[in-house]
Amino acid sequence: MVFMDKMERDVRKFMHLFGQACPEKPTLADFETRRLRYSLILEELHELQDAYAMVGQDDVSELDSLTEVADSLIDILYVTYGALIAHGLPIQALWDEVAANNLTKIGGGKDKNGKVQKPANYEPPKIREILMFETCE
Numbered sequence: 145m146v147f148m149d150k151m152e153r154d155v156r157k158f159m160h161l162f163g164q165a166c167p168e169k170p171t172l173a174d175f176e177t178r179r180l181r182y183s184l185i186l187e188e189l190h191e192l193q194d195a196y197a198m199v200g201q202d203d204v205s206e207l208d209s210l211t212e213v214a215d216s217l218i219d220i221l222y223v224t225y226g227a228l229i230a231h232g233l234p235i236q237a238l239w240d241e242v243a244a245n246n247l248t249k250i251g252g253g254k255d256k257n258g259k260v261q262k263p264a265n266y267e268p269p270k271i272r273e274i275l276m277f278e279t280c281e
């Protein structure tokens with residue numbers, strides 16, 4: 145879809161500008177790249193944790209909290225896109241597979257935190273098949 149393409153283009157532009165590798169095909173990135181990608185995502189997750197921890201404090205308005213929450217969530221998307229691109233992963237194909245697969249979780253119920261559970265007949269998304277196809281294309 146159009147917005148997803150734009151998100152990927154924007155992150156690719158950043159990565160090219162700063163000399164970060166953007167392989168064309170699925171590739172397990174080198175150790176330094178994996179370490180960087182992990183730490184970027186973890187840093188943004190911690191920012192989200194901090195933002196949620198601010199909610200309801202006396203000196204923090206709802207808009208202050210929401211600003212921090214929005215900032216960290218967009219940063220999580222951005223660095224996650226970066227990690228997908230750094231591994232040369234086919235974002236749209238993987239997204240389509242996972243999104244369609246998630247809809248097959250009907251009937252699995254929810255756990256105590258509200259997370260949708262997998263039903264007994266659930267089959268995992270065909271990630272491997274997508275990567276095999278993309279690698280030999």
Ligand SMILES: [Mg+2]
Pocket residue numbers: 188191215216219
């Ligand atoms: Mg941030």
